[in-house]
Amino acid sequence: MGRAYKMKGQKRKKKEDKYDKEEELEQLDEKKQVIDEMPGIPIAPQINGDNNKPGVTFIIEKASLEIGKVGKSYQLLSSDEHASYLLKNKRNPADYRPDIAFQAIQTILDSRVNESGRLKALYVRTQQCILFQIKPHARMPRTYKRFSVQLLQKLHITSAGNGEKLLRVIKNPVTQYLPINSRKIGFSHSSEKLVDMYDYVATINNELDLVFVVGAMAHGKIDKEYVEDYLSISEFQMSASYCISIITTSVERKWQIL
């Protein structure tokens, strides 16, 4: 009996091992899916931009999109909702502003540059150096709450229409995805080069693709070696979203997009 019991036990163990392995694989698969795609966002009708015409790429740098395990659930950390959790973990709540990236993404996707099909790509790099690519025709959740839930609790955003991946994590560095014939322009209030953005954009060669790099952090400045020109476009410090709307409006005027 003793032996039979042992055998049974061993068999069960083997089975359990198998299930453990399968479960592990399933979890890995799930994780991979989580990284590859974010299902659930309806797809907007895709406008096929004229590929021969120059376009715009945006890079949102230093986005505060960090997940933390608060209680039993994983959440997108923000100063509004998780101040005491952050203080307990010796972090400065003021650094946790995912709403800045959320608004910046909305402003870019809502722009006429995007509506007209001239937005070629949108990349978001987090403070932890995770690089996301967001498809220009992605229809992101309109409210911050839904954005945070979909982005980091479910970690699933795909198109409801055809399952296309609208947002995915891609490999660094971002420079490998940038158009070769492009002008890379960074934005910082602290730049010594204060320009009128309409005038600046108007002087750029019409054949060039434009890459704009804007920060989505509450403090500090972007400092990227691939940026060719750093501009300040106002005496005042603005939100990333407002800065982006000045950029897109300038480009829309240059390219006569109404």
Ligand SMILES: C[S@@+](CC[C@H](N)C(=O)[O-])C[C@H]1O[C@@H](n2cnc3c(N)ncnc32)[C@H](O)[C@@H]1O
């Ligand atoms: C909330 S601000 C970050 C604040 C940061 N102290 C700074 O000045 O860069 C977000 C982003 O908007 C852009 N920005 C804000 N005001 C700007 C200005 N006057 N000129 C150019 N870019 C500006 C920058 O890219 C900045 O990283």
